[in-house]
Amino acid sequence: MPKLLELPLTSIEVGTDRARDFDPDWAAGLAGIIAAQGLKHPITVRVVDGINRLVAGRYRLEAARILGWEAIPCILSEADSDDAARLEEVMENLGRAELIALDRCHHLYELKVVWERMYPQAKHGGDHGNQYTGGKSQSLALASEVPEVFGFAKANAERIGLGVSAIKMAVKIWKGLSPASRAALVGTDLATKQTELKALSEEKASVQAKILDLIHGDEHAQIQNVAGALAFLAGGIQPTGDEIRLQALRKSVSALPDPVFDRLIAENADRTIAALKRLGRI
Structure with missing residues (x-):
């Protein structure tokens, strides 16, 4: 106690x-x-x-x-080690609602790093209970084609109220952000929006720097998000709200597997047919 x-x-x-x-x-x-x-x-x-x-x-x-x-x-x-103390700090902070998106991504990344240092079997697969899994056996083995280690997420998702996919995403975002971007984001509105952080993290470090300069600079006040900055860098124009939504939708739809895309079309068949008629395609 x-x-x-x-x-x-x-x-x-x-x-x-x-x-x-x-x-x-x-x-x-x-x-x-x-x-x-x-x-x-x-x-x-x-x-x-x-x-x-x-x-x-x-x-x-x-x-x-x-x-x-x-x-x-x-x-x-x-705590009997620096890693155990770090795990306490991260877990307590994750349990507090005031963490913004950037901090949450950082904390979940820290959780992953510390967990793997304290329990190396999480990197290589294992079946060991411990104080952080409630003494229950945890299967941490991974599919051979997956390079990242996500066993820690399975063991902690319920404890901190996040699903495995959400933890994976937060870790991926933090790793994708360059150190300079992480520093530049502190205290900004962008740091509170995970969708913006995700979009930024998917770009190269040099592009991230240009995006943040455009959003946080005074010269282009109309550019307030990653999509707008990318559009400006590509063509020197600021897209409308509809164009930004279309750009995001286009990217999402193009990534859908055929069965899922077919289901989407089937569920919107009437609108799809009507649109094709308006365009003279049928």
């Missing part, structure tokens, strides 16, 4: 390698909430070489500093 105690704020060390970027405005807002409602959840710390190191609760800790508290309720982590 984790131990609950109060620690002086001055005794808690915050590392620089955090899974989540720090936003002072959010900390200030949280301070107001805590002042009105009290601290609902203690922070988590880990004692390393006699030093209290923060595991989870950076915003709560900073809010307490803003409020002038001398001490804060803490749960003493039972």
Whole structure:
């Protein structure tokens, strides 16, 4: 059972390698909430070489500093390694609704990396229960043609309320974004929209930089999304809303397998026939 105690704020060390970027405005807002409602959840710390190191609760800790508290309720982590502590931080943050899309992708990527370091069998297939799978046996073997390791997703999807496909997508997005793009996205509206992050991540790093320059620059204020930036780069024009939707739809339809495409046409047969007649195709 984790131990609950109060620690002086001055005794808690915050590392620089955090899974989540720090936003002072959010900390200030949280301070107001805590002042009105009290601290609902203690922070988590880990004692390393006699030093209290923060595991989870950076915003709560900073809010307490803003409020002038001398001490804060803490749960003493039972993590026995840096990776185990990182897993605690990531899992707690994933359970909080305020994570924006960019942070969520980052956290799920961190989850994958830490999980595979702690449980190498996840990379190569295995059938081992552990504290993070509730002691249940987990089949982590993968199809030979799949290069990525997704066993961690199967083991954690229910725990964090995400399906396997959603976790895979978030990891793919984070890996696809260049380090420069990740940094440039922090604090922007684009960082809150997973569909935009996905579209950006599918481009080369050099193109990502041009897209972000167009969206965040002042010269082309009408360009506010990835599709608009791509259209501008291709032809120097800003497409209408209908053209942006058509571009996205065209890409989705072209990727459909024939049976699924046939079903789509069958379900919209009357409109399809009418359109072909208007175009003089039948």
